[in-house]
Amino acid sequence: MEYTIQKLGLLAGVSTRTLRYYDEIEILKPARINSSGYRIYGEEEVNRLQQILFYKELGLPLDQIKEIITSPTFNAAVALHEHREKLLNKREQLDRLIANVDQTIAANEGRITMTDKEKFEGFKQQMVEENEQKYGKEIREKYGDHAVNQSNEKVLNMIQGEHDTATKLAEEIHTILAKALETSDPAGELAQKAADLHKQWLMLYWNEYSKEAHAGLAQMYVDDERFTAYYDKEQPGTAKFLRDAIHIYTGKRN
Amino acid sequence: MEYTIQKLGLLAGVSTRTLRYYDEIEILKPARINSSGYRIYGEEEVNRLQQILFYKELGLPLDQIKEIITSPTFNAAVALHEHREKLLNKREQLDRLIANVDQTIAANEGRITMTDKEKFEGFKQQMVEENEQKYGKEIREKYGDHAVNQSNEKVLNMIQGEHDTATKLAEEIHTILAKALETSDPAGELAQKAADLHKQWLMLYWNEYSKEAHAGLAQMYVDDERFTAYYDKEQPGTAKFLRDAIHIYTGKRN
DNA sequence: ATTGACCTTCACGTTGCGTAAAGGTGTAAA
């Protein structure tokens, strides 16, 4: 099915201006332009628009949505986790605000007195949030050049922070890896299980999996001291052991 | 306590640019300007800024906030109680949004090994689920109880709606009052209609109505020059006329 | 006397579009 700009707009409930804007910012380009210069959209574009609108409903800004749906290395899970935290933050702030209102009511009724500082309790948190956003942006801008690099940096950030599912998986890898290390057999069942879990963990950050990339990352764990430090924290040699296990798991070697 | 622009900004968690902007759009003017042209804010401005931020948190545009808090009928105490309820509503809505994001994350993580095409399907499914949720919501709005189904937009519409009806009512009162004034009869039909409209208008702001309070307010229109100025703007004597009409309407006198 | 942290007023940039303006295209009815 093919759609002109207005037909698609009607279908999706957005204005033609919006679609032209999406074309302009390269987040949704028409399938083709006909002989009269009309934008013609196809099935694929319909689906993509649905995706865009879905993320928009979750409150993500368009530039982030664009990254999510255009870049194979930018993972929706990471963006969503970040977004989730922002929302949780906002809820906390709301709670503080509600407490503030309660206090202000009490103060107005003469039950208590409020200092000027107390009057703004609950508003102030916004500043911190903004700074966090800025900081995050700076990091992204700094490491955004290399797609792979960005991904690794993200991984590192995630390692240092504590992110729910990823953390759990990471812990599991850790436990199993520790046990596997005792067997000293990177081809053994435990080590291979660790490699498999590692793959799963990795795919939280990479949309596409390739054995080569996995093997390459494993090698990096040995070469890059930040990663080595992380894995060897409890038992020296763990990074190397994991690399070997992964190389066997993937059947690749760099 | 007096504050320079930065001090107030720090106190309230807003930028100096914001405060200058608020000055520019006349929503929050400094108490005075010192000899060097610096903006100096006082206690009253601190409270006013707090009010502004409350309304801002609820998502109201600044021009409407301005109208609301500059209105001579603005009641800070009532506003605070409304704030409280609306903030609670907003938190509920936030919770729903968070649940939504959680769902999406869960769905994504459950389909880690899917191809791009399959992921697409996953999103589509999400969209369908989403729509079902929305549809269910609509049904609940129709048949369910009031408390459960208030979305952010609803809250906003409520505030805006209230404000709109209030404005319209006020205009109607104005017109009818002007006509009634020509009859010079505060007990006449027109004047009594004005008094009735005024009661309706009043009940948008007061949770409880009492004839005594209404009559008291009418007297205040005459005693407080801010109100007198407002009502006598076009025809001097209007405030007094309205007071008389209301006193007859309520059968009370202060 | 000179930092350095304040303050001031321009004035342009940002996001996600809305809203003309000025003009070309497609088709159905007069």
Added chain:
DNA sequence: TTTACACCTTTACGCAACGTGAAGGTCAAT
């Protein structure tokens, strides 16, 4: 065939609510 009318195009300014300089004055301390 003309004409009407609903489409489409690009260009470009407008909006809110500020962010972010630039260019310069003020104040307190060194």
